[in-house]
Amino acid sequence: MSGQPDCLRLEGVRITRGGEVLLGADFAVAPGTATTVMGPSGSGKSTLLAFLAGFLDPAFMAEGRVRLGDDDLTRLPPQARRLGLMFQDDLLFPHLDVAGNLLFALPAAVRGRAARRSAVDAALGEVGLEGFGDRDPATLSGGQRARVALMRTLIARPRALLLDEPFSRLDRSLRGQVRDLVFGVARARRLPVLLVTHDEEDAAAAGGPVVSLRAM
Structure with a gap:
């Protein structure tokens, strides 16, 4: 490839x-x-x-x-x-915080807690959601949920x-x-x-x- x-x-x-x-x-x-x-x-x-x-x-x-x-x-x-997929529903996991949702999709090749958290922070920063990692998805607006869903798709590379x-x-x-x-x-x-x-x-x-x- x-x-x-x-x-x-x-x-x-x-x-x-x-x-x-x-x-x-x-x-x-x-x-x-x-x-x-x-x-x-x-x-x-x-x-x-x-x-x-x-x-x-x-x-x-x-x-x-x-x-x-x-x-x-x-x-x-x-x-x-x-292939990254996005649907009508954002499909965020309600039992995970925002960071947990992104970590779920992060490739296993990214190893180490610090490196994985850094990748999540960078993804959130890319869409203007710095500091949102600990948030419950239920507390997010529709636009914020859409941004998290996008980055969960993209963080999987x-x-x-x-x-x-x-x-x-x-x-x-x-x-x-x-x-x-x-x-x-x-x-x-x-x-x-x-x-x-x-x-x-x-x-x-x-x-x-x-x-x-x-x-x-």
Whole structure:
């Protein structure tokens, strides 16, 4: 694996269920850019992300390949793909404080209590949450929770980001702020981003190509 940023490529992907074609996809997402997948409910947006991430429901059949840089991810287990996922819900663990949530995702290669805590502090500082490590997630605002969720995803050192409508449950006043943060950090880290959404403002904020899926 090279140290250069990786391109995420979907090559001849076709997903079927019961012999019926649900969707087809064939495109690439360059490092530091975001491609948006849009379509109505039932068009297969989330199914496509599940295939990319490696947890496609056995009820579906898939053809084609998923590549990240020089690596073929298609048959790798989810944990080996190094893809960061963000969902509609932030999914923070309520029984852990903010630091504990980030430590959970920190790679085991970062060893030693001091080094691991330093990595957590740096991650929180990157999103303006210095000193929040001891906070209970229940005490955070929606925007703060979204920031912690983003850094928990990024602290795992993913090679690409998959976003499944992560802004849809934020108040409109927060959506623009969190969108700018997510896409800005992804650009700075040169990560390819695949966003699934039905919101045209989200797609516009992503600033990249839009792939439209149609329900079949």
